[in-house]
Amino acid sequence: MKKTNTIFQEGDHKWIAIVRDPERPGHLVDTNEYLVLHGGKGMLLDPGGAEVFPAVFSALSGEFDPSALSAVFASHQDPDICSSLALWLEFNPGMRCYVSWLWASFIPHFGGTAETFVSMPDEGMDIALDGLMLQALPAHYLHSSGNFHLYDRRAKILFSGDVGAALLPAGHDALFVDNFDTHIRYAEGFHKRWMGSNEAKRRWCERVAQMDIDLLCPQHGAIYQGADVQRFINWFDELQVGILGA
Amino acid sequence: MVSTAAGKPQAGVDLLRIVRINEEIKAVVGVAFKINIMALNAIFLAKRAGTAALGFGVLSNELRVFSQDLRTCMGALTELIHRCVNEVSVVLQDIRHTRLLRDAVLMSSMPGLAVVVHRREAANVEHQERLAGLRRQLQRALEDAFQLVELGGVLAKSAKIEAAYGQGFAASLAQVSGEFDGVVEEIRNSLQALQRSDFFKSN
Numbered sequence: 001m002k003k004t005n006t007i008f009q010e011g012d013h014k015w016i017a018i019v020r021d022p023e024r025p026g027h028l029v030d031t032n033e034y035l036v037l038h039g040g041k042g043m044l045l046d047p048g049g050a051e052v053f054p055a056v057f058s059a060l061s062g063e064f065d066p067s068a069l070s071a072v073f074a075s076h077q078d079p080d081i082c083s084s085l086a087l088w089l090e091f092n093p094g095m096r097c098y099v100s101w102l103w104a105s106f107i108p109h110f111g112g113t114a115e116t117f118v119s120m121p122d123e124g125m126d127i128a129l130d131g132l133m134l135q136a137l138p139a140h141y142l143h144s145s146g147n148f149h150l151y152d153r154r155a156k157i158l159f160s161g162d163v164g165a166a167l168l169p170a171g172h173d174a175l176f177v178d179n180f181d182t183h184i185r186y187a188e189g190f191h192k193r194w195m196g197s198n199e200a201k202r203r204w205c206e207r208v209a210q211m212d213i214d215l216l217c218p219q220h221g222a223i224y225q226g227a228d229v230q231r232f233i234n235w236f237d238e239l240q241v242g243i244l245g246a
Numbered sequence: 247m248v249s250t251a252a253g254k255p256q257a258g259v260d261l262l263r264i265v266r267i268n269e270e271i272k273a274v275v276g277v278a279f280k281i282n283i284m285a286l287n288a289i290f291l292a293k294r295a296g297t298a299a300l301g302f303g304v305l306s307n308e309l310r311v312f313s314q315d316l317r318t319c320m321g322a323l324t325e326l327i328h329r330c331v332n333e334v335s336v337v338l339q340d341i342r343h344t345r346l347l348r349d350a351v352l353m354s355s356m357p358g359l360a361v362v363v364h365r366r367e368a369a370n371v372e373h374q375e376r377l378a379g380l381r382r383q384l385q386r387a388l389e390d391a392f393q394l395v396e397l398g399g400v401l402a403k404s405a406k407i408e409a410a411y412g413q414g415f416a417a418s419l420a421q422v423s424g425e426f427d428g429v430v431e432e433i434r435n436s437l438q439a440l441q442r443s444d445f446f447k448s449n
Contacts, residue, residue: 050342054352058350058354058355061350061356062355087347090343091359
């Protein structure tokens with residue numbers, strides 16, 4: 001079963017990271033899921049693949065009634081992001097799924113009805129969660145061509161999807177980055193290959209550098225906090241991406 | 247989940263079986279189309295033979311009706327097979343979803359979630375019943391097709407006998423009716439093999 005960690009709490013406003021399943025089969029990439037709670041409503045960010053659904057579900061249900069999930073946010077269309085969608089919908093068929101307009105007719109192959117999907121325009125949008133305004137930020141081509149991150153201004157948390165992701169070796173299971181220089185080695189290959197556009201990367205870095213961020217939460221690997229957030233943005237800004245030697 | 251002795255889920259095995267049946271039916275449909283052309287040829291030949299092949303002429307018209315009935319019958323079989331393939335696929339998807347849901351609810355400490363698994367299981371039962379119904383319908387349709395082909399066989403054999411009275415046309419009439427008989431026999435064997443498929447032994 002995965003572990004849950006509360007990474008932010010202020011009254012009923014809460015961010016829970018669902019991470020690290022010791023029983024996860026090695027052939028499945030490890031994923032982080034994040035649950036945002038506010039006023040008794042919940043939104044799950046990148047709910048994960050179908051095969052990890054039991055582990056994510058059981059961890060989440062220890063913290064929150066899954067039938068009260070009002071929405072899921074899919075940063076992009078990959079199977080590790082949201083192939084579990086049909087299973088979550090079994091618990092709450094009325095749940096909505098926020099996704100780039102680009103994938104709004106592709107992701108339904110994982111499940112859901114026409115009413116399930118809320119298409120996000122390229123420029124992003126505000127998403128309300130029981131009075132809390134969350135901001136879907138464009139991060140196109142990082143890595144998907146229709147890609148969004150989610151910013152919580154009040155909690156100062158940026159969910160950054162695959163940006164900031166690291167493929168950590170066994171034993172490296174800390175929730176937060178504890179040594180940036182060591183950690184970033186596990187992120188470098190991932191970013192060079194998965195991120196397709198230097199121009200998109202530069203724009204993203206310029207945008208998020210202006211934002212007030214305490215925690216940068218990727219979908220794989222450890223969370224960046226404090227000074228490591230800006231350190232990561234600077235590192236990413238200088239990294240040449242989208243180049244393959246082959 | 248129902249599993250076979252080899253440990254494979256029953257629905258997975260069923261899907262393989264129904265895919266094989268589908269391939270066989272496609273082959274039979276192709277042959278049945280050939281019969282239609284052969285029946286037309288037989289009619290033309292009988293007309294050309296005139297009074298020398300009156301009996302053959304009657305039979306060739308019957309063969310033409312038979313070929314049309316066979317075509318309708320194959321159309322119905324094809325549609326049924328498609329519905330079976332679809333339903334087996336649904337059952338296969340149910341198995342995966344149910345497994346994941348059961349695991350999730352078992353691992354969860356939250357009470358009251360079992361109702362979702364029960365709802366899923368009720369839907370599974372509904373899909374399995376629908377599949378069982380389709381399986382019976384397909385079996386009946388194959389029996390009907392087999393009966394029809396038996397009739398075709400009788401007609402082809404009678405045509406072979408009538409061909410012998412065709413005087414100067416006897417050789418060509420014998421060839422047409424012989425080919426007809428051969429093709430009907432081919433379809434008959436295929437249908438017989440299909441009726442024995444293990445797909446019909448499942449629940």
